[in-house]
Amino acid sequence: MESSRKQRWRQLQSVFEPGFKQMLLISLLLHLLVPVLYYAPFFPQRDIRKPPVYRVNLVNKPVKNPQAGRPEAVAEKKKPEAKPAPKPEPKPLPPSPKPVAPKPEPVKPKPVPVKPKPEPQPEPKAVAKKPEVKPAPVPAPEPVKTGPTKAQESALEKRLREIREAQEKKAQETARKDRLAALKAAAVAESAKKSPIADAPVGMIGGKGDEEGVSAVAFVQEFIQQQWSFSKYQAAGNPQAEVKLFYSTDGELLHYKFLKKSGNEAFDDSLIRAITKSRQLPQALPEAMEFHIFFNLKDMLDRR
Amino acid sequence: MKSLKVCFLISVLILSLSVTVFAARIEISSPGEQTIPLALTRLLPIGVGGAQPALAREFQEVLENDLEMSGLFEFVDPAAFLGDAERLGLSRTDIDFNQWRMLGSEALIKGGYSVSSGKVTIELRLYDVITQRLLTGRRYLGNSTDVRKIAHTFADQVLKSLTGEEGPFSTKIAYISNRTGHKELYLMDVDGYQPIRMTDHRSIVLNPDFSPTRKEVIFTSYKNGNPDLFRKEIYTGRESRVSLKPGLNIGGRYSPDGREIALTLSKDKNSELYLIGTDGTVHRRLTNHYGIDVDPTWSPNGQKIAFVSDRRGNPNIFIVNVHSLEVSRLTFEGKYNATPAWNPKDDRIAFARMDNGVFNVFTIREDGSDERQLTFGAGSKEHPRWSPDGRFLIYSHDLAGEKSIWIMRADGTGARRISAPGGNDIHPAWSVRW
Numbered sequence: 001m002e003s004s005r006k007q008r009w010r011q012l013q014s015v016f017e018p019g020f021k022q023m024l025l026i027s028l029l030l031h032l033l034v035p036v037l038y039y040a041p042f043f044p045q046r047d048i049r050k051p052p053v054y055r056v057n058l059v060n061k062p063v064k065n066p067q068a069g070r071p072e073a074v075a076e077k078k079k080p081e082a083k084p085a086p087k088p089e090p091k092p093l094p095p096s097p098k099p100v101a102p103k104p105e106p107v108k109p110k111p112v113p114v115k116p117k118p119e120p121q122p123e124p125k126a127v128a129k130k131p132e133v134k135p136a137p138v139p140a141p142e143p144v145k146t147g148p149t150k151a152q153e154s155a156l157e158k159r160l161r162e163i164r165e166a167q168e169k170k171a172q173e174t175a176r177k178d179r180l181a182a183l184k185a186a187a188v189a190e191s192a193k194k195s196p197i198a199d200a201p202v203g204m205i206g207g208k209g210d211e212e213g214v215s216a217v218a219f220v221q222e223f224i225q226q227q228w229s230f231s232k233y234q235a236a237g238n239p240q241a242e243v244k245l246f247y248s249t250d251g252e253l254l255h256y257k258f259l260k261k262s263g264n265e266a267f268d269d270s271l272i273r274a275i276t277k278s279r280q281l282p283q284a285l286p287e288a289m290e291f292h293i294f295f296n297l298k299d300m301l302d303r304r
Numbered sequence: 305m306k307s308l309k310v311c312f313l314i315s316v317l318i319l320s321l322s323v324t325v326f327a328a329r330i331e332i333s334s335p336g337e338q339t340i341p342l343a344l345t346r347l348l349p350i351g352v353g354g355a356q357p358a359l360a361r362e363f364q365e366v367l368e369n370d371l372e373m374s375g376l377f378e379f380v381d382p383a384a385f386l387g388d389a390e391r392l393g394l395s396r397t398d399i400d401f402n403q404w405r406m407l408g409s410e411a412l413i414k415g416g417y418s419v420s421s422g423k424v425t426i427e428l429r430l431y432d433v434i435t436q437r438l439l440t441g442r443r444y445l446g447n448s449t450d451v452r453k454i455a456h457t458f459a460d461q462v463l464k465s466l467t468g469e470e471g472p473f474s475t476k477i478a479y480i481s482n483r484t485g486h487k488e489l490y491l492m493d494v495d496g497y498q499p500i501r502m503t504d505h506r507s508i509v510l511n512p513d514f515s516p517t518r519k520e521v522i523f524t525s526y527k528n529g530n531p532d533l534f535r536k537e538i539y540t541g542r543e544s545r546v547s548l549k550p551g552l553n554i555g556g557r558y559s560p561d562g563r564e565i566a567l568t569l570s571k572d573k574n575s576e577l578y579l580i581g582t583d584g585t586v587h588r589r590l591t592n593h594y595g596i597d598v599d600p601t602w603s604p605n606g607q608k609i610a611f612v613s614d615r616r617g618n619p620n621i622f623i624v625n626v627h628s629l630e631v632s633r634l635t636f637e638g639k640y641n642a643t644p645a646w647n648p649k650d651d652r653i654a655f656a657r658m659d660n661g662v663f664n665v666f667t668i669r670e671d672g673s674d675e676r677q678l679t680f681g682a683g684s685k686e687h688p689r690w691s692p693d694g695r696f697l698i699y700s701h702d703l704a705g706e707k708s709i710w711i712m713r714a715d716g717t718g719a720r721r722i723s724a725p726g727g728n729d730i731h732p733a734w735s736v737r738w
């Protein structure tokens with residue numbers, strides 16, 4: 001056993017060219033040098049800027065008992081931009097080694113004081129993932145090899161490192177403070193916001209059910225409102241009308257009836273147009289539903 | 305006991321059945337769209353007589369301008385029109401409503417015209433695209449010079465069928481201009497076209513007002529040396545003096561029933577408001593104060609008159625009850641409030657207020673609440689007057705030394721100049737519908 005291995009080794013050695021071992025060693029060392037150089041401060045690390053990732057939950061079907069969550073649910077409103085949360089923000093910790101650029105980095109965005117979302121979010125991040133985007137470091141000039149000597153270079157480097165460390169410490173401090181302020185601001189913003197949780201799953205504010213989706217009632221309300229066009233220059237007095245609509249499960253209007261007309265012909269006609277346009281809902285309903293809709297111009301006339 | 309149980313069971317069954325249909329109560333308190341998408345197609349030639357694209361274009365321009373001014377509509381881009389816009393079918397069955405619905409329009413205007421021996425016939429239809437219902441249809445016959453008038457008249461009809469209240473576009477606006485070198489009375493269309501000089505007094509003519517019942521205007525003129533109140537029949541041109549008391553006979557305004565005229569007379573040495581008959585006899589003295597009382601304007605029901613008085617120092621607007629002669633003060637803000645005009649349809653009063661040397665148009669409710677500033681910016685805006693339907697206001701706007709007549713909606717939007725350049729145009733007045 002022993003002899004066979006030695007034998008093979010000798011065989012191999014006979015195959016190897018002289019100096020192979022040294023070459024192997026050099027090669028190994030050179031390979032080791034790669035990570036060393038990579039992490040050495042001479043070479044600036046350029047982060048790959050990832051595009052912000054929005055995760056959109058497409059489950060926004062109208063349901064009867066929606067769960068608590070975000071109400072941005074109606075089919076027409078699928079814009080991720082509307083979400084308040086994800087905003088590419090600088091990640092101050094840990095600060096990546098900065099380039100040897102002698103300028104004091106004016107471009108680095110400071111953490112915005114009003115971050116819409118606090119960092120430690122205890123909720124399971126079901127919907128929106130915070131995009132991990134680091135600020136693009138200032139494109140640094142590559143160290144120019146022509147000028148200073150090695151000694152000068154190392155001295156310069158040392159000094160720069162000191163400055164950088166001080167800077168980093170300061171940056172960390174301010175970042176910490178900023179984050180604290182941001183947390184406070186976020187807390188205030190959060191309490192004023194409609195949705196209790198920015199990253200909440202699709203649902204309704206104050207939803208008490210357990211179904212993922214939006215309230216069918218809100219969906220129908222928004223859809224019919226979108227179909228209704230009426231000008232404030234048509235308005236006379238404060239017209240009000242009450243209509244009963246009956247929708248099938250497929251979202252088809254089976255019949256409707258005016259329980260009370262406003263008496264203002266232009267107003268009533270505009271409602272008939274809106275209802276006619278709402279003959280087929282873009283999505284199915286959880287079940288056949290009946291709606292009593294009260295139409296008035298409260299919000300429009302107030303703004304006049 | 306058993307029957308009771310059965311009863312209970314049945315009632316439970318009925319209840320559960322009725323609950324299966326879910327009834328939700330919803331309130332929708334404002335429309336999603338606050339304008340009506342309207343498709344306004346080109347007039348197409350009917351039958352023989354040949355096409356006259358210039359006529360069709362002029363008609364379209366006038367109609368579109370009027371409808372745009374109303375603020376009711378959002379026009380569907382004609383570039384998007386599909387095949388139906390080029391087909392003359394005017395009846396309900398001929399129109400492909402699905403095409404129009406696809407473009408998002410809710411209202412559709414189609415029309416055709418024919419010209420033969422100087423006479424023009426224009427047929428027009430306004431459809432509700434969604435319910436495919438004819439809202440209004442008209443056939444107009446006139447001279448080829450009447451195209452603008454026909455367009456204005458149809459615009460009035462469109463507004464009537466969509467709001468219940470006819471538009472004011474086929475009416476006239478009187479104003480004072482000094483284009484000839486003298487201040488004379490002029491008359492023009494609501495869009496400023498066809499201005500006609502009505503007087504040749506070669507002195508000073510001021511402050512016109514239309515009779516609500518007859519086609520005539522009253523105004524003050526210095527033709528005979530004294531500021532007398534004149535009356536002029538618009539179509540016959542007949543002219544006579546209504547009030548020629550010594551001193552001022554100014555600011556005449558017809559009562560809503562057209563039987564009396566409120567005006568300022570200074571026959572008793574101080575300017576006071578009086579009511580006179582259309583024959584010029586003094587019916588009643590309305591004010592009695594050592595201050596100056598001018599610029600009366602009637603409430604729509606003819607019970608009250610708002611006017612300007614400096615009885616409390618600065619010129620302010622007051623309201624006097626025509627029967628009890630009780631006077632109440634309306635404006636308290638500002639140092640100079642003048643030329644009130646009462647909306648013929650509701651309780652708002654428009655007036656001009658000077659702030660920092662510039663007049664702007666304001667409105668206020670009769671009870672002094674809800675004051676709103678309608679115009680802003682440089683250049684005085686004075687002499688506001690309402691359209692007969694209360695939808696629009698006209699006023700004179702001083703821009704870089706040249707005064708011109710402007711029109712805007714009652715909420716202050718859509719302001720645009722209507723009188724042509726080349727003179728100072730002031731004191732506009734809007735006619736009623738004749």
